[in-house]
Amino acid sequence: MASADYLLAFSVSAVLLAVVGVLKRWKATSRLPFPPGPRPRFLVGNLFDIPTEMPWITYTEWGKQYGNIIHVQVFGQHILILNSIKAATELLEKRATIYSDRPSTPIVSLTGWDFSFSLIPYSDKWRERRRLFHQHFRRDAIPAYRPVYLRKIQDLLRGLLSTPVDFATHIKTLSAAIILDTMYGHDIKTIDDRFVHLTEEAGKRLTESMLPGCNFHKFAQDTRDLVDKMKNAPFDFVKQNMRNGSGRPSVLRELLERNDTHRSSREQEEVMKDVAGIAYAAAVDTVRINAHQPMFREVFRWRPILPFAIPHATTDDDIYEGYYIPKGTTVLPNIWAMAHDESMYPNPDRFDPERFLNADGQLNADDQILGFGFGRRVCVGRYAADATVWATIVSVLSTFDIAKTKDETGKEIEIEPVFADGVVSHPKPFQCSITPRNNIIRQLITNMTDL
Numbered sequence: 001m002a003s004a005d006y007l008l009a010f011s012v013s014a015v016l017l018a019v020v021g022v023l024k025r026w027k028a029t030s031r032l033p034f035p036p037g038p039r040p041r042f043l044v045g046n047l048f049d050i051p052t053e054m055p056w057i058t059y060t061e062w063g064k065q066y067g068n069i070i071h072v073q074v075f076g077q078h079i080l081i082l083n084s085i086k087a088a089t090e091l092l093e094k095r096a097t098i099y100s101d102r103p104s105t106p107i108v109s110l111t112g113w114d115f116s117f118s119l120i121p122y123s124d125k126w127r128e129r130r131r132l133f134h135q136h137f138r139r140d141a142i143p144a145y146r147p148v149y150l151r152k153i154q155d156l157l158r159g160l161l162s163t164p165v166d167f168a169t170h171i172k173t174l175s176a177a178i179i180l181d182t183m184y185g186h187d188i189k190t191i192d193d194r195f196v197h198l199t200e201e202a203g204k205r206l207t208e209s210m211l212p213g214c215n216f217h218k219f220a221q222d223t224r225d226l227v228d229k230m231k232n233a234p235f236d237f238v239k240q241n242m243r244n245g246s247g248r249p250s251v252l253r254e255l256l257e258r259n260d261t262h263r264s265s266r267e268q269e270e271v272m273k274d275v276a277g278i279a280y281a282a283a284v285d286t287v288r289i290n291a292h293q294p295m296f297r298e299v300f301r302w303r304p305i306l307p308f309a310i311p312h313a314t315t316d317d318d319i320y321e322g323y324y325i326p327k328g329t330t331v332l333p334n335i336w337a338m339a340h341d342e343s344m345y346p347n348p349d350r351f352d353p354e355r356f357l358n359a360d361g362q363l364n365a366d367d368q369i370l371g372f373g374f375g376r377r378v379c380v381g382r383y384a385a386d387a388t389v390w391a392t393i394v395s396v397l398s399t400f401d402i403a404k405t406k407d408e409t410g411k412e413i414e415i416e417p418v419f420a421d422g423v424v425s426h427p428k429p430f431q432c433s434i435t436p437r438n439n440i441i442r443q444l445i446t447n448m449t450d451l
């Protein structure tokens with residue numbers, strides 16, 4: 001009986017404390033303003049203020065008027081834009097416990113893309129997949145993949161030598177080839193590969209599904225089927241190889257062989273399938289870079305591939321610099337604005353690797369690659385990306401001369417650095433001349449045998 005009384009007293013005080021806590025927070029937060037931003041309209045909020053093209057540039061401009069943290073609303077959904085490294089660090093890193101969620105987008109689960117832990121909520125499901133992924137892509141795991149990187153870079157050099165005009169395809173093939181080999185032991189020589197097609201198509205559909213359109217249910221179902229195929233086809237390929245005693249070593253093979261968890265192996269296999277699938281989906285569509293040289297830092301700074309990283313979301317109410325940030329707010333780190341901050345990077349649109357050098361020619365201390373995002377959701381493939389690009393740039397620049405092409409009159413054709421709009425910002429097609437530096441190099445590449 002006594003213990004029942006204690007239990008009752010304990011429960012009542014716990015409830016009271018919770019109510020007082022909520023009231024206190026309500027009182028504290030309800031008096032506080034949202035961060036500054038354009039004035040919302042009735043019901044639609046700032047819907048018509050948000051540009052459909054390259055919004056990061058508009059938000060950078062807004063920063064001059066409203067400051068480094070900007071608040072907008074669309075149909076009651078709060079959106080916070082972070083234009084400074086300081087705000088991104090304070091919130092996404094120092095307060096990571098409440099800033100590591102992703103905005104909930106029903107379309108992601110309807111199309112089957114919720115297998116990808118880059119898009120799912122901050123949860124045990126995310127934690128488990130991220131941990132497993134990290135084990136195989138952490139900094140000290142990368143040297144083991146170097147032979148694959150080098151073999152694939154040799155393919156790139158051969159491609160550049162035989163059909164230099166197709167350089168964009170060769171580079172795209174390189175990133176797909178590296179991840180398919182690392183993850184599944186699948187060796188591709190051209191981009192014309194069934195696994196690559198599946199990923200590209202599934203990715204395209206995810207983007208299309210964000211646009212309004214008719215017959216949505218069929219579209220979502222078809223995309224779901226495609227995403228399933230994208231995950232299953234290379235997975236089944238590895239299992240089949242294992243059964244036949246054939247195939248090459250790969251991360252997935254290692255995971256399957258080491259399937260030593262206490263859970264049923266089917267459930268565990270699903271996790272592995274998701275983890276392998278995300279690496280593959282993330283890598284097929286991005287071009288990657290590294291941090292140890294001024295040129296790498298500048299490429300990343302000058303045109304960030306994901307100008308908003310991947311949006312974060314809050315899991316609790318918060319107060320920052322006297323402003324109220326409600327639970328469930330979508331948070332956009334505006335990497336573009338941070339990387340184009342004139343006080344840090346004078347003349348920010350100019351491509352100038354030397355801005356990362358001190359007067360004595362040594363690298364300066366500005367080594368944070370903003371392009372990989374922030375906090376607990378920071379890109380988990382960054383070391384792999386880093387290593388690949390380093391090896392690629394060094395290999396290409398030491399063997400080829402790259403220059404502008406010339407017209408019939410011999411005049412150089414200028415290259416306009418135009419980037420496609422979208423979640424991933426790719427350069428639009430352009431021409432350039434790529435020729436081996438001399439005949440010895442030409443012969444070396446022609447006669448190169450696989451490592």
Ligand code: HEM
Nearest residue numbers: 118279282283287288289309310372373374377379381385
């Ligand atoms: C230059 C190449 C790359 C860039 C610029 C890049 C950038 C990013 C960014 C900005 C994010 C979001 C970070 C955030 O939410 O704050 C991210 C997440 C992620 N990236 Fe990368 N990435 C690259 C290459 C790769 C590669 C090669 C892989 C796989 C091998 C990969 C796997 C992932 C995954 C799985 C996530 C989700 C992390 C999570 O939500 O916990 N990325 N990446």
